[in-house]
Amino acid sequence: MSAKPLVRFTDVSKSYDGKTDAVRTLNLDVQTGEFLTLLGPSGSGKTTTLTMLAGFEQPTSGRIFVSDEDVTTVPVDKRGIGMVFQNYALFPNMTVGENIGFPLRVRGLARAAIGEKVARALAMVRLEGLADRRPQQLSGGQQQRVAVARALVFEPRLVLLDEPLGALDRQLREQMQYELKQLHRRLDVTMVYVTHDQVEAMTMSDRVAVFSTGLLRQVAEPRRLYEEPESLFVAQFLGESNALAATIAQRDGAQCKAVLPTGETIVAAAVGTCAAGGEADLVLRPEKVALGAAALGCTNRFPARVVEATFLGDQLRVRLMTLGREDFVIKLPNAAGQGAIEPGSAVEIGWRAEDCRALAR
Amino acid sequence: MKTLQISGTMAALAWAVLSLLALPAFIVIPVSFTDTRYLSLPEEGLSLQHWRTFLTSREWLSSIWQSLWIATVSTAMAVVAGTLCAVGCWRLSSRISEHVRTAMILPLAVPTIVYALGIYRLYVQLDLVGTALGVVLAHAVTGLPYVVLTVSGSLSNLDPRLEQAARGLGASVGQTLRWVIVPNIMPGVLSGAIFAFIHSWDELIVVIFIGGRALFTLPRRMWDGINDNLDPVIAVVATGMILFTLLILTAELSLGARRTESTPAA
Amino acid sequence: MLSLAERRPTGRTAYWLIMLPAVAMLLLIYLVPLADVLLTSVTDPKPGFGNYAMLFTSSSVQRALLTTLRIAAITTAVALLLGYLVAYAMRAASSRTQRFMLFCVLLPFWISVLVRSFAWLTLLRGSGPVNNALMAMGLIDEPLALVRNETGVLIGMIHVMLPYAILTLYANMRGIDIGLVAAARSLGASRLQAFRMVFLPLTRPGLIGAGTLVFILSLGFYVTPALLGGGKVLMIAEYVAVQINDTLRWGLGTMLATTLMIAVLGALWALSRVVDVKRLFGA
Numbered sequence: 076m077s078a079k080p081l082v083r084f085t086d087v088s089k090s091y092d093g094k095t096d097a098v099r100t101l102n103l104d105v106q107t108g109e110f111l112t113l114l115g116p117s118g119s120g121k122t123t124t125l126t127m128l129a130g131f132e133q134p135t136s137g138r139i140f141v142s143d144e145d146v147t148t149v150p151v152d153k154r155g156i157g158m159v160f161q162n163y164a165l166f167p168n169m170t171v172g173e174n175i176g177f178p179l180r181v182r183g184l185a186r187a188a189i190g191e192k193v194a195r196a197l198a199m200v201r202l203e204g205l206a207d208r209r210p211q212q213l214s215g216g217q218q219q220r221v222a223v224a225r226a227l228v229f230e231p232r233l234v235l236l237d238e239p240l241g242a243l244d245r246q247l248r249e250q251m252q253y254e255l256k257q258l259h260r261r262l263d264v265t266m267v268y269v270t271h272d273q274v275e276a277m278t279m280s281d282r283v284a285v286f287s288t289g290l291l292r293q294v295a296e297p298r299r300l301y302e303e304p305e306s307l308f309v310a311q312f313l314g315e316s317n318a319l320a321a322t323i324a325q326r327d328g329a330q331c332k333a334v335l336p337t338g339e340t341i342v343a344a345a346v347g348t349c350a351a352g353g354e355a356d357l358v359l360r361p362e363k364v365a366l367g368a369a370a371l372g373c374t375n376r377f378p379a380r381v382v383e384a385t386f387l388g389d390q391l392r393v394r395l396m397t398l399g400r401e402d403f404v405i406k407l408p409n410a411a412g413q414g415a416i417e418p419g420s421a422v423e424i425g426w427r428a429e430d431c432r433a434l435a436r
Numbered sequence: 437m438k439t440l441q442i443s444g445t446m447a448a449l450a451w452a453v454l455s456l457l458a459l460p461a462f463i464v465i466p467v468s469f470t471d472t473r474y475l476s477l478p479e480e481g482l483s484l485q486h487w488r489t490f491l492t493s494r495e496w497l498s499s500i501w502q503s504l505w506i507a508t509v510s511t512a513m514a515v516v517a518g519t520l521c522a523v524g525c526w527r528l529s530s531r532i533s534e535h536v537r538t539a540m541i542l543p544l545a546v547p548t549i550v551y552a553l554g555i556y557r558l559y560v561q562l563d564l565v566g567t568a569l570g571v572v573l574a575h576a577v578t579g580l581p582y583v584v585l586t587v588s589g590s591l592s593n594l595d596p597r598l599e600q601a602a603r604g605l606g607a608s609v610g611q612t613l614r615w616v617i618v619p620n621i622m623p624g625v626l627s628g629a630i631f632a633f634i635h636s637w638d639e640l641i642v643v644i645f646i647g648g649r650a651l652f653t654l655p656r657r658m659w660d661g662i663n664d665n666l667d668p669v670i671a672v673v674a675t676g677m678i679l680f681t682l683l684i685l686t687a688e689l690s691l692g693a694r695r696t697e698s699t700p701a702a
Numbered sequence: 703m704l705s706l707a708e709r710r711p712t713g714r715t716a717y718w719l720i721m722l723p724a725v726a727m728l729l730l731i732y733l734v735p736l737a738d739v740l741l742t743s744v745t746d747p748k749p750g751f752g753n754y755a756m757l758f759t760s761s762s763v764q765r766a767l768l769t770t771l772r773i774a775a776i777t778t779a780v781a782l783l784l785g786y787l788v789a790y791a792m793r794a795a796s797s798r799t800q801r802f803m804l805f806c807v808l809l810p811f812w813i814s815v816l817v818r819s820f821a822w823l824t825l826l827r828g829s830g831p832v833n834n835a836l837m838a839m840g841l842i843d844e845p846l847a848l849v850r851n852e853t854g855v856l857i858g859m860i861h862v863m864l865p866y867a868i869l870t871l872y873a874n875m876r877g878i879d880i881g882l883v884a885a886a887r888s889l890g891a892s893r894l895q896a897f898r899m900v901f902l903p904l905t906r907p908g909l910i911g912a913g914t915l916v917f918i919l920s921l922g923f924y925v926t927p928a929l930l931g932g933g934k935v936l937m938i939a940e941y942v943a944v945q946i947n948d949t950l951r952w953g954l955g956t957m958l959a960t961t962l963m964i965a966v967l968g969a970l971w972a973l974s975r976v977v978d979v980k981r982l983f984g985a
Contacts, residue, residue, distance in 0.1 A: 129888055151887045164885035168903040178889040225889065440794035440880050441893065450791030453784045457864055458806040461813050461821045463831065475824055477831055521724035524717040536721060543732060545970055547922025549939040550959040553946060554735025577731045580724060609716035638814035641924055655816050662820055662929060671824065674817045685812050
């Protein structure tokens with residue numbers, strides 16, 4: 076990854092109605108060659124961000140740069156960005172070959188050159204021999220590949236993908252995820268991908284940008300995002316978290332002591348502006364919690380009562396009554412020697428201070 | 437991104453075309469209040485003289501009366517026959533019934549002049565030229581397509597199992613029709629009735645041929661008036677016809693609004 | 703003992719029976735007269751196809767045919783052009799504006815053709831408001847001849863046909879995914895290219911449907927050409943009426959009527975082969 080970003084959003088805001096912001100003061104860099112995913116629930120601003128980058132919408136304020144060139148007001152057809160749409164948007168009046176050749180035709184390429192590039196693009200997505208079919212005659216997965224080939228055929232430096240796999244069934248989706256990732260590696264193209272599916276985001280991306288209610292909450296590599304969420308939203312949107320509201324009693328560098336409303340004190344990793352006297356959310360991943368003898372060496376240890384245990388094959392999901400709540404969840408790996416856990420039984424749980432993050436409210 | 441783009445010039449042109457479409461007919465309204473004796477816009481002031489002429493003319497009033505009741509009777513016939521036919525086609529939905537439904541649309545497709553010649557020849561033999569019965573029958577049969585189309589539209593949204601359920605519960609065909617089918621397609625029936633009524637109310641060509649010397653519906657008297665002398669009274673008649681049509685259409689539109697409200701979300 | 707249900711007509715028979723009144727009406731008061739027209743065209747004044755030969759020999763018949771075809775063609779072309787523009791603007795407008803525009807289209811659609819033709823006659827007369835306004839503005843010195851000629855007929859017919867064109871095209875355009883135009887733009891197509899290469903081809907069924915519909919409806923027009931043409935622009939329908947009413951030439955009149963009917967029904971049939979007529983009208 077080079078140091079220079081390919082795309083840069085500076086203070087970009089977008090409002091459709093003049094009152095509420097679909098996107099608010101967005102600052103985001105997309106590095107050359109990376110696979111960046113914009114992740115968030117619907118209405119979070121991720122699609123608006125993509126739409127502005129593509130050029131369908133213009134920001135209400137702020138600028139967008141691509142390769143240091145201000146493209147904020149450049150019309151959509153002059154941006155040279157490839158795009159794959161949610162429902163593929165294949166032209167029903169053209170054959171597969173004509174669809175893929177479309178970006179070349181509007182750029183005035185010679186017929187022979189178009190034919191050659193289309194053939195190569197078809198081979199790239201493994202659709203050789205289907206050039207003369209109509210899009211309607213193809214399966215969902217094949218249509219998806221045509222849409223990808225069409226977005227790549229004119230060799231854009233940047234390709235945008237707007238929930239491209241949403242219409243496919245799970246198995247096909249996983250296969251397409253793999254193929255897209257392969258293409259990204261092979262072609263050395265920068266991809267910006269929009270999805271609301273966190274697993275998809277985690278699997279495919281170099282970095283993930285999490286959006287909610289128009290705000291960019293955090294951008295980071297998938298692992299870092301999962302292990303070190305900087306907000307309650309990110310912690311809960313990606314994977315599962317136990318969240319406990321608490322008051323910070325004392326901060327000591329990277330660690331802090333937090334007191335729950337029920338009186339217990341928890342030692343946690345202090346994140347950001349977390350300071351003594353402040354309110355915080357303590358977030359803890361269910362799989363970081365140890366049970367019984369394994370909990371002995373932990374900084375934080377508490378008694379709990381089992382409410383319900385669900386066997387999920389590779390793991391056991393246990394709901395506990397502890398710390399004043401009944402929905403405390405832990406996940407235990409299905410390891411050898413793991414005994415049965417009966418509802419109603421009393422247990423001890425524990426976790427390390429660094430696995431519990433105190434996020435200032 | 438989800439909207440189609442149009443340049444300002446094109447949009448302005450489209451609106452110009454729309455206004456040329458919607459407005460010209462309304463010229464007859466000011467003209468009907470002209471203070472002159474010829475067909476023109478009012479010059480010095482508004483005058484009700486031509487409205488007075490119209491409303492005191494025995495000929496015009498009898499034409500209104502004739503048009504109204506011919507339209508009413510022919511509509512009633514078209515609605516009853518057309519609704520029953522549409523229901524039959526819907527329930528049977530066989531090849532033959534499909535052909536019957538297509539045939540019912542014929543009067544909309546065949547140029548009226550062709551039918552006018554034919555019906556005139558038939559009525560000469562049956563001695564029906566110049567009779568109200570003759571005009572009513574002709575308007576009823578040419579009003580059929582409107583009823584069949586709107587009722588079929590309503591029926592296509594009706595679950596065929598309703599009919600089977602009613603029959604299964606012991607209802608006869610007549611009871612099923614009266615208590616189950618017709619109440620559910622009433623909006624379509626009323627729409628069909630409105631269109632059939634407007635059709636008869638406006639119909640001119642057939643009446644010209646089979647009206648003989650006795651029958652002058654409003655359109656026919658207007659037609660003769662235009663061909664004889666362009667009198668401002670005709671603008672009065674035209675105004676009346678526009679207002680009447682608008683009145684009926686408002687009824688149809690509010691019916692349509694009720695219809696979409698009462699349709700459960702799909 | 704027979705049960706009550708068995709004595710009544712069974713379900714299907716009953717439904718065939720309730721179709722009877724409409725079928726009888728159509729047969730006796732519609733199809734019989736049409737058949738009579740057909741029959742007369744080959745029997746009056748003497749049996750044979752003598753009347754049809756006039757299509758090729760009579761110059762006045764040919765003139766009426768040519769006039770009809772010319773006027774129908776021009777009407778179709780103009781109605782398609784203007785209709786496309788309006789339908790496109792409707793498709794591009796917000797749904798509230800769309801409803802208002804639709805109202806503007808339907809309003810004249812439901813006012814009788816006779817009233818509308820009379821309104822145009824009033825507007826376009828030598829001493830009518832349009833000529834008066836143009837003269838008052840100093841644009842012309844003497845009134846333009848806008849009615850009682852082909853110009854008048856064309857104006858009136860386009861006005862009547864435009865709603866058909868708009869409604870057909872609009873129904874077609876409503877079915878087009880606008881995302882396709884956006885996709886074309888993002889792939890590098892200019893506005894014009896996106897329109898020409900994507901949107902326009904997708905409206906082809908609408909154009910074919912609207913064109914055919916307007917053309918065949920124009921062929922049979924009687925009231926508008928008769929009023930706005932002032933007897934000088936004789937289209938087929940009026941020509942037929944003249945044959946019957948003035949010269950009592952039934953053979954010629956029914957022959958032309960039959961020809962007209964066959965042309966119209968043939969065109970409709972052909973149209974139904976090319977596009978799904980029901981879908982075209984948004985049914």
